[in-house]
Amino acid sequence: MPTSRKNCFDLARRELVTVRDLIRFAVSVFNDEKLFFGHGSADAFDEAAYLVLHTLKLSPDKLEPFLDARLISIERDAVLDVIERRVKERVPAAYLTNEAWLGEYKFYVDQRVIVPRSFIAELLREDLSPWVVDPEAVESALDLCTGSGCLAILAALTFPHAVVDAVDLSLDALDVARRNIADYALTDRVAPIHSNMFEALADRRYDLILSNPPYVTAKSMSALPQEYLREPEMALASGVDGLDHVRTILREAPRHLNDGGLLVVEVGFNREGVEAAFPDLPLTWGETSAGDGVVFLLNREELMSAA
Numbered sequence: 001m002p003t004s005r006k007n008c009f010d011l012a013r014r015e016l017v018t019v020r021d022l023i024r025f026a027v028s029v030f031n032d033e034k035l036f037f038g039h040g041s042a043d044a045f046d047e048a049a050y051l052v053l054h055t056l057k058l059s060p061d062k063l064e065p066f067l068d069a070r071l072i073s074i075e076r077d078a079v080l081d082v083i084e085r086r087v088k089e090r091v092p093a094a095y096l097t098n099e100a101w102l103g104e105y106k107f108y109v110d111q112r113v114i115v116p117r118s119f120i121a122e123l124l125r126e127d128l129s130p131w132v133v134d135p136e137a138v139e140s141a142l143d144l145c146t147g148s149g150c151l152a153i154l155a156a157l158t159f160p161h162a163v164v165d166a167v168d169l170s171l172d173a174l175d176v177a178r179r180n181i182a183d184y185a186l187t188d189r190v191a192p193i194h195s196n197m198f199e200a201l202a203d204r205r206y207d208l209i210l211s212n213p214p215y216v217t218a219k220s221m222s223a224l225p226q227e228y229l230r231e232p233e234m235a236l237a238s239g240v241d242g243l244d245h246v247r248t249i250l251r252e253a254p255r256h257l258n259d260g261g262l263l264v265v266e267v268g269f270n271r272e273g274v275e276a277a278f279p280d281l282p283l284t285w286g287e288t289s290a291g292d293g294v295v296f297l298l299n300r301e302e303l304m305s306a307a
Contacts, residue, residue, distance in 0.1 A: 005087070005088075008262070009084055010028065011076060012025055012080055013073075013076065013080055013217065016080075016234065017070050017071065017076075018067070018069060018070055018071065019050060019056070019066050019067050019068070019069050019071065019224075020067040020068055020122060021027075021046065021142075022048075022052050022076070022079050022080070022083075023045070023049055023052050023067075026044070026047075026048035026051065026052065026212050027045050027048045029083060029087055030044035030047065030067050030086070030087070032049060033041055033276075035047075035086070035087065035090070035227070035259070036226070036227045038117075038225075038227035038228070039092035039093060039115040039117065039227065040045060040092075040093065040101060040115065041175050042102060047093055048083075049063055049146050050081075050093060050097075051082050051083060051086065051093055051097070052079050052083075053066075053070065054099075054155050055075075055078050055082050056071075056075060056078075056079065065093065067115050067137060068282050069298040073115060078233045080276065082096055083102075087228075088140060089172050090225075090226040090227055090230065091111070091136070091230045092115050092230060094109050094115040095109065095111050095230065095266045096159035098110055100115050100116045100117075100148070102116055102117075102121040103121060103125060105121075105153070105157075107153075107177065107180050107183075108148070108169070108179050108180055108183065109148050109176065109291075110125075110176065111171035111230060111231070111232075111233070112165050112170070112173055112175065112176050112232065113170075113172070113176045113177075113232065114146045114148075114232060114235040115231065116147065116150040116154060118150070118151055118212040118266055118295045119286075119289070119290055119295050120151055120210055120212055120290060121154055121267060121287040123152070123284045123295060124151070124154045124155065124158045127158055127289075128158070128208075128262070128264070131262055131297055131299075132150050132159075132262065134204045134207070135158060135159050135160070136159070136160060136161055137161075137207075138159035138161065138162045138170065138178075138208055139161055139162055140162060140163055140165075140205070140206045140207050140208070140258070141155045141156075141159060141162045141163075141165070141205075141206055141207065141208040141209070141210065142164070142165045142167065142201075142206045142208070142209045143155060143164060143167065143196055143211070143214060144166070144197065144198070144209060144210070144211040144212050144213065145168060145169075145197075145235075145245070145250065146167055146174075146177055146179055146192070146210055146215065147168060147170075147176075147177070147290055148167045148168050148173070148176050148233060149176070149177030149178075149180045149181055149182055149190070149192065149210060150180065151210050152165075152177070152181070152190050152210075153180060153181060153186060153190060155208065155210060156186050156190050157184070157186075159208070162189070162192045162207070162208070163189055163190075163191070164186075164192050165190075165191050165201070165204070165206075166181070166190055166191065166192045166193065167193045167194075167195045167197075167198075167200075168192075168193075168194070168195075169194070169196045169197075169234070170194065170232065171194060172232075173194075173232070173235075174192045174194060175209075176194050177192050196248070197245070197252065198248070199218045201256060203255075204256060205255075205256055205257060205258050205261070206256060206258060207258050207260075207261050207262070208247075208261060208262050208264070208289075209253055209257060209261070209262070209263045209264070210264045211245075211263075211264070211265050211266070213238065213240050213245035213246065213249065213264040213265070213266075214234065214235055214236050214237055214238040214243065214244075214245050214263075214268060215242045215243070215246065215266070215267050215268045216236045216237055216238060216268070217239075217242035218239065218240045218242075220242070221233075221236065221237050224236075232268065241273055241277070241304045242267075242268070242270055243267075243270070243271065243273060243277055246265060246267060246274065246277075247277075248263055252282070253300075253303060254300055254303045254304050257299075257300035258298060258300070259297065259300060260300065261298075261300045262298075262300075263297065263298045263299070263300050264286075264297050265296055265297075266294060267294065267295070267296065269290070269293055269294060269295065270293075271285060271292075271293030271294070271296075272289070272293075273286045274296065276307075277300050279301070280306045281298065281303075281306045282298070282302050282306065283296045283297075283298060283300055284296065284298070285297075
């Protein structure tokens with residue numbers, strides 16, 4: 001590959017012809033530039049295929065039929081523009097396409113919100129079983145630190161009789177959440193609320209509280225790849241040990257949970273730190289594709305007994 005990035009892309013605009021050409025080129029450039037993939041794609045090939053297909057308005061799960069399709073110059077230039085932005089700006093692909101996926105569900109995103117990647121979504125896919133016995137009995141839920149509103153929306157879809165509050169400190173994030181809530185026609189059941197954690201909730205109580213709060217330690221923040229630094233810092237950082245927000249949640253959640261209510265919190269890969277900080281809590285760890293050290297669950301009675 002030519003050493004000059006500009007020359008490389010100039011040649012690509014003249015010589016590349018097919019979808020296969022563009023994906024191969026993108027993989028080579030991504031690997032050469034040592035991009036980081038952690039916002040929906042596992043590696044350079046997955047990200048290249050996604051960006052090429054999305055730009056060409058093709059289904060993201062139907063690559064094979066189009067691999068040898070020849071592109072017109074306008075299509076080729078559009079794809080190369082996206083690939084070049086990914087390399088030059090080091091932004092997550094989700095910000096280039098303005099979409100992020102949790103399972104089968106798509107959400108609008110931009111740089112006002114963190115790119116959704118919560119493992120709580122996997123547990124919601126199973127109706128939070130066995131911790132929630134009857135999904136239809138859940139009548140109220142809270143998504144704390146809602147960001148794009150994705151977990152609030154998934155909660156409303158999972159629990160058909162639940163009214164959901166979607167709380168965030170960022171007004172920008174709440175604007176994005178409102179867009180997603182409207183896209184899913186849930187404005188009558190999901191309410192965006194501006195609040196610093198629980199502060200604006202007064203004495204509201206819920207059957208279920210979900211939270212994927214900031215949980216990155218100070219040491220990890222200083223070593224994040226550039227792609228993560230394109231996300232809002234307030235959605236990532238949480239003090240020296242990454243547990244400042246978790247401490248607030250554990251302290252305040254009991255008075256906002258109904259009897260028998262359930263708390264579900266994501267803490268990254270920090271099970272060891274959580275258990276060391278809260279040795280008296282009878283934590284249950286949910287099994288996700290990332291293992292059993294990412295999401296913990298407690299009911300109100302367990303929180304109260306520990307307190």
